[in-house]
Amino acid sequence: MKLIKCVVASLLLVAGSATQVQAAEDLNQLLQQVRQSAAADKATDQQRLKEFKADAGKQAQLLQQAQDRLAAADARQAELKQQFDRQEDELAEKEEALRNRSGQLGEVFGVVKQSAQEFRGVMGDSMISAEYPERLKQLDFADNKRIPTVTELETLWFLMQQEMTASGEIKTFSHQVVQPDGSRLQQQVLRVGPFTAINEAGQYLSYQPDAHHLNVIPRQPDSGVQQQAAAFFSGSQNTLVVDPSRGNLLKLITQTPTIEERIHQGGLVGYIIIALGALGAIVAIWRLLRTLMCDLAVRRQMKNSAVPKQSNPLGRILLSARKADSRDDMELRIDEALLQEVPRLESGLSLLKLLAAVAPLLGLLGTVTGMIGTFQSITLFGTGDPKLMAGGISQALITTVLGLCVAIPLLFCHTLLAARSKRMLQRLQQKSLALLIDHTDRAVANPARAANENGVSDAA
Incomplete structure (x- = not known):
């Protein structure tokens, strides 16, 4: 057992010695690597220092060159300044000499430039410029300070003469016309002086000065005017509606609301009035x-009173009278039949009268609510824009117009129908009275026969 312990201890001692030896070798290698890296960095720094010292001479040379260029630029600046001052003095001397030599011609040239500027504004708004779009550039000399040349003066004279001549012409030329949808079509255009331009279809055109082109007016005059314009373009008619305001009146057509737009301005109250009007018309x-x-049925019955029919008021009265046993009974039956016919003859008249009375009241309601909105807009935006007030008041009054337009025809219809119903009722009363008189006459002439009859015939 002791032997085993000694062997294990020996092995542990040998393993520890091996580990220490390996660690010592790793440290030596690391130290060797650090020494090599330091030597390489030192060599790199030495190389960079050597290159920097070599470039110092070049940098000094470049600095000297830059200083030389700066000195040359300063000298050139001073020279140019002297030259500018000298030329400015010469220009002032020449302007003074020119002023002295021109004398009163300077005022003339000023008037010419002013006239050129004013005439350029006239040409810019003239429809003739659509045919000659490049002529506006020929008056650019009006904005220059120099004296206009003879050629430019002749150009001004020529353009004025051209404008006067073209103002009395009726001429056809080809031009790109802008359609309402934005597309451009090459069309033949007939120009009547500077006032009006039309195309082959009879559509009126307006001139846009900014874009220098003609466009079709979105809302054209009525069809009769367009047909007349188309006939004038083709040469089959010598009459044409001309706008003397050079298109301004035609442009106002696009700003004038149509009947449909007027109706929409009435809003909900306007729609209700129109619905009541439609009901009243029905x-x-x-x-x-x-x-x-x-x-018609009563007239036919009057011609054939011997055969009364249930399909008309007179026939129903006759049938009711024939059921009577005596004159008093006949009178009662006729009165009862007449009373039954009155509601049939006057049905619907009360509704017409009600609609005729309600329509203007609804129009007044719409006007009041519209005026409230107008005053609210004035409160928010003030009274600086008259168009805002005029547009709001116009929109408010539309409902009143609609109410009156509905009430007036319904009132006439009610009066007409009431008069016809009253006349019909009077005719029935007359026939009933004639029936009673006839029965009385026959009773006096032949009492026995009159007592045996169950009915009577019409004496009309």
Whole structure:
């Protein structure tokens, strides 16, 4: 047992000695690597220092060159400044000499430039510039300080003469016309002086000075005017509607609301008024047709009173009278039949009267609410923009117009239908009275026969 312990201890001692030896070798290698790295870094630093010392001469040379260029630039600057001052003095002397030599011509040249500027504004807004788009550039000399040349003066004279001549022409030329959808089409354009331009389809065109092109006015005049313009373009007619304001009046057409747009301005109240108007129109037409049919049926019944029919008021009255046993009974039956016919003849008239009365009240309601909105806008934005106030007031009054447009026809229809119903009722009363008189006459002439009859015939 002791022998084993001694062997184990010997082995442990040998293993520990081997580990220490290995560690010593690793440290020596690390120290050797550090020494080698330090030597390499030192060599690199020496090389860099040598190169820096070698470049110091080059840097000094470059600095000297830069200083030389700076000195040359300063000298050139001083020379140019002297030259500028000298030329400025010479320019002032020449301007003074020019002023002395031109005398009153300087004022003339000033007037010419001012006229050129004003005329350029006229040409910019003229429809003639669509045919000659490059002529505006020929008056650029008006913005220069120099004296205009003879050629430029002649150009001004030529352009003025061209404008005057073209103002009295009716001329056709080809031009790219901008359509309402933004597309461009090459079309033949007929120009009537500087006032109006139309295309082959009879559409009126407007001139855009900024883009120097013609475009189709989005909202054209009525179809009759366009047909007249198309006929004038083709040469089959010698009459044409011309805008003397050079397109301004035609442009106002696009700003004028249509009937549909006016209706939409009325809002919800306007739609309700229109719905009531449509209902009233349906009732009025229905009652008018019923009244006409009833009148025709009564007229036919009057021609054939011996055979009364249940399909008309007079026939129903005759049938009711034939059931009477005596004159008093007949009178009562006729009165009862007349009372039954009155609601049929006057049905729908109360509704028409109600709609005619309600429509203007609704229009007034819409106007009041619209004015409230207008005053609210004035409170928020002030009264600086008259168009805002005018537009709001116009929109508010639309409902009043709609209410009156509905009420007036309905009132006429109610009056007409009431008069026809009253006339029909009077006719029935007359026939009933004639029926009673006829029965009385026959009773006086032949009492026995009159007592045996169950009915009577119409004496009309």
